Amino acid sequence: MIAMLNAPHVIGSYVVTFGAIALYTWRMLARARQSARNVPPEELPWT
């Protein structure tokens, strides 16, 4: 288990990593939803 001395650094690095990825993903998907409202369905050939 993690010793108390370095816990802020170790846990902080995991929080920063997964937090940054989650934030980026959320913003990207929100942007996609916003753009999708302004294009016809044929512009989404992958769906």
Place this chain on the structure above:
Amino acid sequence: MDPTASTPSTTATVRRPTSTRFTRGLGVAVIVGAAWVALFGLVLSPNDALQKTGVRILYIHVPSAWLAYLAFIVTGISSAGYLWKRTRSLVWDRVAGASAEVGVLFMGITLVTGSLWGSITWGTYWTWDSRLTTTAFLFVTYIGYLAVRGLGGTLHQRARRSAILALFAVLEVPLVHFSVKWWRPLHQNESVAEGELEDMMLFTLFSGIVTFTLLYVWLVIHRQRTLALDDSVAEHGLDAALAERRQEALQ
């Protein structure tokens, strides 16, 4: 063409416009993998004899760095794909842009986690050693690349200028990777190649690399589709503006 006059997208496609069955399956695998890495990285893997708990940062720091390298190399290859006349397509450009953006994200994570790790092992968050300096330079270069992508012009003008820049920028990747061999900095050498890790540590690190690679694929697929939607909106907006001007001229 007026986008508001088009057939409206269905609720499902508007809610998840960049999603497919494949990406949903991949997303579930990434979430499971991330939980796995956190469990093994923070709880189940042993402490290192020398670095103690600091070694736990390795399981996210190294996969992030690997992903950033991979992302920038994919950006370079996709840019070459766009510039080569036989394969010229805006899809290459979008993959290049998506990959660069994801690469910048992971390079930023690499710098922050490396800084936290450095604070434990070296007693300082930052030092101007060759690995850190070249990594920061690579990070700034690709921020510049993303800024160049945001400049005005047509889609093909954007694609051409950013592809040329990407072909130069990718040359920095080997510089960063081999900086630990060429200049013998404070940053450690490759622990994996030198066999310094125990089996459980290697397993956790391998889990991190696999999970982050799957995450990279998921992010790039979604981001390049988002870019395709943005390009489509821009084109439709231009078409609508031109139609409006023509209408004004006729009146």
